[in-house]
Amino acid sequence: MSEQVNFNLEFPAIAQIPTLQKKQLSIAVIGAGAWGSALAFLAAKNGHNVRLWSRSSPEKLEDIIANTDLLISAVSMSGVRSIVTQAQQAISPNTIIVTATKGLDKETTCTPSQIWSAAFPKNPIVILSGPNLSEEIQQGLPAATVVANKDHNVAKTVQSVFNSQQFRVYTNPDPLGVELGGTLKNIMAIAAGTCDGLQLGTNAKAALLTRGLSEIIRVGTNWGAKTETFYGLSGLGDLLATCNSHLSRNYQVGYNLAQGKTLSEILTQLKGTAEGINTTKVLIQRSHQLQISVPISYQVYRLLQSEITPQEAVEALMLRDTAPEY
Ligand SMILES: NC(=O)C1=CN([C@@H]2O[C@H](COP(=O)(O)OP(=O)(O)OC[C@H]3O[C@@H](n4cnc5c(N)ncnc54)[C@H](OP(=O)(O)O)[C@@H]3O)[C@@H](O)[C@H]2O)C=CC1
Numbered sequence: 001m002s003e004q005v006n007f008n009l010e011f012p013a014i015a016q017i018p019t020l021q022k023k024q025l026s027i028a029v030i031g032a033g034a035w036g037s038a039l040a041f042l043a044a045k046n047g048h049n050v051r052l053w054s055r056s057s058p059e060k061l062e063d064i065i066a067n068t069d070l071l072i073s074a075v076s077m078s079g080v081r082s083i084v085t086q087a088q089q090a091i092s093p094n095t096i097i098v099t100a101t102k103g104l105d106k107e108t109t110c111t112p113s114q115i116w117s118a119a120f121p122k123n124p125i126v127i128l129s130g131p132n133l134s135e136e137i138q139q140g141l142p143a144a145t146v147v148a149n150k151d152h153n154v155a156k157t158v159q160s161v162f163n164s165q166q167f168r169v170y171t172n173p174d175p176l177g178v179e180l181g182g183t184l185k186n187i188m189a190i191a192a193g194t195c196d197g198l199q200l201g202t203n204a205k206a207a208l209l210t211r212g213l214s215e216i217i218r219v220g221t222n223w224g225a226k227t228e229t230f231y232g233l234s235g236l237g238d239l240l241a242t243c244n245s246h247l248s249r250n251y252q253v254g255y256n257l258a259q260g261k262t263l264s265e266i267l268t269q270l271k272g273t274a275e276g277i278n279t280t281k282v283l284i285q286r287s288h289q290l291q292i293s294v295p296i297s298y299q300v301y302r303l304l305q306s307e308i309t310p311q312e313a314v315e316a317l318m319l320r321d322t323a324p325e326y
C-alpha cells in the first residue's frame with residue numbers, strides 16, 4: 001500500500017487542527033505500522049506531499065523513495081537491513097534520511113542510524129525519538145519529540161516538517177544519545193511492566209526507573225553519547241511515558257510475564273512490535289564484551305530466557321552487593 005495520507009480516516013482529532021502553511025516537501029514514509037502511519041499523518045497534516053509505503057504496496061520501494069526530500073524509516077529493527085539494501089541505488093544524495101526505529105542490530109549491535117549512515121555516507125541522517133505512544137497521537141493528544149543531527153540546519157528542516165499545535169518538536173545535537181535513550185528504555189519498560197504486574201508499589205517503581213536511567217546513562221556514555229541528553233525528552237521523557245503506560249507493548253510484555261504467561265503466549269496476543277526483547281539480548285552481548293555493569297537489563301534478559309521467575313528477578317536485584325549511589 002502506498003497512499004497519499006487522508007486526514008479524515010483514522011485521525012479525526014488531529015483533523016480539527018488547522019493546517020500550517022509551510023514549504024511543501026516530498027516525503028516517503030517507509031513502514032505502515034503504528035508509528036509510520038502516525039508520522040505520515042503528522043507530516044501530511046502540515047501540508048507536505050506524503051507517500052506511505054509498506055511491503056504489501058503495489059509500487060516498488062525504489063520508485064517511492066527516488067527524488068524525495070525526506071525518507072522516513074519507521075520499520076521495526078528486524079526490517080532495517082533489508083530496507084537499507086533495497087534502497088541502495090535509489091536514494092539521491094540530497095535526501096534527508098530520518099530514522100524513527102528504536103532497536104539494536106542483532107548481528108553487529110549497531111543502532112539503526114549507524115546502519116543507514118554506513119550505507120548512505122553522503123546523506124544527512126536525523127534521529128526522531130521521544131515519548132510518543134502512537135495511540136495517544138492518533139487520539140489527537142499533545143506530545144513532544146526530538147529530532148537530532150549534529151548539523152542544526154538539517155535538524156531544523158525536520159523540525160519544521162513535523163512541528164505543530166499537537167506535536168512539539170525540539171532539535172538536539174547528540175543523535176547517538178537521542179537514539180540510545182529511545183532504544184534502551186524499552187528494556188526498562190519490560191522491567192517496569194513486571195514491577196507493576198507484581199504490584200511491588202510506588203517506592204519500588206521509583207527505584208527501578210531511577211536506577212534504570214543510571215544504567216542507560218552508563219551504557220550510553222560508554223558508547224559516546226552525552227549524559228545530558230538522557231535527562232531530556234528522548235531519555236527520561238520516553239522512560240517515564242513507556243514505563244507508566246499499558247499502551248506500551250514492552251510494558252505489556254513485562255506485565256504479562258508477571259501474570260505468569262509465557263513469552264510465546266504474550267507474543268501471540270501482542271498487537272505490534274516489542275523491540276525491547278531483541279534489544280535486551282543485544283545489550284547483554286555488548287555489555288558483556290565491554291564489561292559494562294547492567295544489572296537490571298541482565299535480570300530482564302534472564303526473565304525473557306525463562307531462566308528465572310519475576311519474583312527471582314526482584315530478589316536478585318535486591319540482594320546485590322551494597323554500593324554507593326554514584
Ligand atoms: N508505536 C509506537 O508508539 C512507536 C514505535 N516506535 C518504533 O518504531 C518502530 C516500528 O514500530 P511500530 O510501527 O509501532 O511497529 P508495528 O509492529 O506496528 O509495525 C512494524 C513495522 O515494521 C515493518 N517491518 C517489520 N519487519 C520488517 C521487515 N522484515 N522488512 C521490512 N519492514 C518490516 C512493518 O512493515 P510493513 O508496513 O511493510 O508491514 C511495519 O511497518 C519500532 O522500532 C518502534 O520501537 C517509535 C516510537 C513510537
Ligand SMILES: O=C(CO)COP(=O)(O)O
Pocket residue numbers: 102130131132133134186189238241242247248249250251273274275
Ligand atoms: O517508543 C514508544 C513510546 O515512545 C512505544 O513504546 P512501545 O514500543 O513499548 O509500545
